[in-house]
Amino acid sequence: AQKVTQAQTEISVVEKEDVTLDCVYETRDTTYYLFWYKQPPSGELVFLIRRNSFDEQNEISGRYSWNFQKSTSSFNFTITASQVVDSAVYFCALRRNSGNTPLVFGKGTRLSVIA
């Protein structure tokens, strides 16, 4: 069975602080995909990143960076110099790398960035 754990339920930071959102996953599959989605207060789910289990390279996109460590089954997300617009619920998700398979989501981390 697949499982995604986001142990941090809520995080509050002051604007311009860096913040890391943790994601730990469990799977018996040898190949899989990992994702992060953002859910702002308006409610939609916005895709942020997809990572193949073959590729352990860290990725940076502007103020966002992701640290994938297969050895610890973690896929953490860091926001550098946080802004108020980063306030949202962030979901980590996992999917098997075979066929048309569904996403398994974590419970999400609610990030509040205070001005």
Next chain:
Amino acid sequence: EPEVTQTPSHQVTQMGQEVILRCVPISNHLYFYWYRQILGQKVEFLVSFYNNEISEKSEIFDDQFSVERPDGSNFTLKIRSTKLEDSAMYFCASSSGGQETQYFGPGTRLLVL
């Protein structure tokens, strides 16, 4: 940029009534999904759909639920006889391939009274 759209954005219904939630996936996508999110909880998979048939469904997707692609653009989720516990945000998603990224619509917030 192409996006998934959903209608209505909000729906209020009485328990026992039928509801149909509509989605227009991204035009060149072939794989379609429904997920739901009960208020304050995580997003849960309901069903996936490809080539005019269900690929996979979760335990939540019981006989009260059905999906359909009535034409070349719409993808619908029907709940035959709504229950209070069906109150949730329902998200449609689509992808260009079975292993490609799923892009989500803005959701339909369903409230069953």
